[in-house]
Amino acid sequence: MKFGIDAGGTLVKMVKEENNQRFYSKYLSTEIEEVAEMLKQFPEAEVALTGGKATYLQSLIPQEAFQSIEFDATFKGIQTFLKQYQHPLENYIFTNVGTGTSIHHVERDKQERAGGTGAGGGMIQGLGYLLTGETDFERLVTLAAQGDRDNIDLKVKHIYKGDKTPIPGELTAANFGRVLHTKDHVTYSDADKLAAAVGVVGETVTTVSIHAAREFNAEYVVYIGSSFLGNDLLKEVVMRYTVLRGFRPYFIENGEYSGALGTLKLM
Ligand code: ADP
Missing domain, CATH: 3.30.420.40 (ATPase, nucleotide binding domain)
Structure with a gap:
């Protein structure tokens, strides 16, 4: 039995592989001690960790776990999924919208962080x-x-008021930017x-x-x-x-x- 665990800022994601089957589960990061208790029941299991709370989780469990760098692990997982779903990509961006957002560029078998x-x-x-x-x-x-965010967000067309717009009128010009224009006649x-x-x-x-x-x-x-x-x-x-x-x-x-x-x- 193998466990792969990504202990993140908000959620702990767990993949269990057993008899060629995969099981997915997740827990709140505030419940990480419960994850450790569960792992204690399988002392023979192989465990691989990643994520910001990996070292803390290692301190709570009996297994000597493998640890990898979060970005490398995420990339390996994405490549595995893309292969499984038969959606091969060679040059692409991946964006991980977790607690915060991390953006990476992939060229064949290499990833580099491109921002966030x-x-x-x-x-x-x-x-x-x-x-x-x-x-x-x-x-x-x-x-x-x-x-409906129509009364809250200011769109390009709201500014141009029917005039020809230089960019699509449906684009948001200012998130939350319409509030002071609408506050007197609408409730949000x-x-x-x-x-x-x-x-x-x-x-x-x-x-x-x-x-x-x-x-x-x-x-x-x-x-x-x-x-x-x-x-x-x-x-x-x-x-x-x-x-x-x-x-x-x-x-x-x-x-x-x-x-x-x-x-x-x-x-
Ligand atoms: P991290 O690795 O930083 O924990 P995740 O990819 O797990 O990142 O994403 C965390 C985000 O997922 C939260 O900020 C929240 O927006 C969303 N989320 C989805 N399901 C839940 C849930 N059950 N409880 C809390 N947040 C959740």
């Missing part, structure tokens, strides 16, 4: 809480999907505020990703990370905006387990 942004899943949770008081991730993304529901929070994260992540894609002449941006879990709005914003800017988005099924799977495969 503090806009990511942690921002959706933190800003979402400040705006609405909601702490539950599932409720937060469900509500966000029902919201929690769903609207959360949709705007997801919107600013999605658009920021995409903007930084496509700049990298342009720099490295890559056609595809591969998006992974738990921030997309159950979060169809974020997916939609990222997908639409990537296409609008002339690049091709690809979302990997179970992609949030790339680090966990990758460290297992590197062992």
Whole structure:
């Protein structure tokens, strides 16, 4: 039995391989001690770790675990998934939207970090809480999907007011930039505020990703990370905006387990 574990800032992702079968599970990082208790029940298991809390998890478990660098593990996991899903790519960007966002360029069998942004899943949770008081991730993304950010975000067409626009009128000119124009005649529901929070994260992540894609002449941006879990709005914003800017988005099924799977495969 083999375990690959990516102990991240918000979530611990675990891949178990047994009899040629793969099982995926995740835990809150605040429950890392429970993950350790579970591992103690399989002292003979081979364990591979990665992520910011890997060394802490190693201190809690009896197995002498293999450890790999998070970026290498994530890359190995992505390559494994792309092969499995028969979607071969040679020159591409991958963007990991975790608690924060990390952006990488891949050329054949090499990856290098190309940048990042503090806009990511942690921002959706933190800003979402400040705006609405909601702490539950599932409720937060469900509500966000029902919201409308039209009265909150300022679009290019709002500025040009029917005049010919130099760039597509549907593009966001200023996230949250319409609030002071609309505040006297509309009320903003929690769903609207959360949709705007997801919107600013999605658009920021995409903007930084496509700049990298342009720099490295890559056609595809591969998006992974738990921030997309159950979060169809974020997916939609990222997908639409990537296409609008002339690049091709690809979302990997179970992609949030790339680090966990990758460290297992590197062992
Ligand atoms: P990390 O490795 O930094 O923990 P992840 O790829 O696991 O990164 O993504 C963490 C993000 O996933 C959170 O910031 C949040 O937006 C989102 N998320 C998805 N499901 C949950 C959940 N059940 N609880 C908390 N956050 C979740």
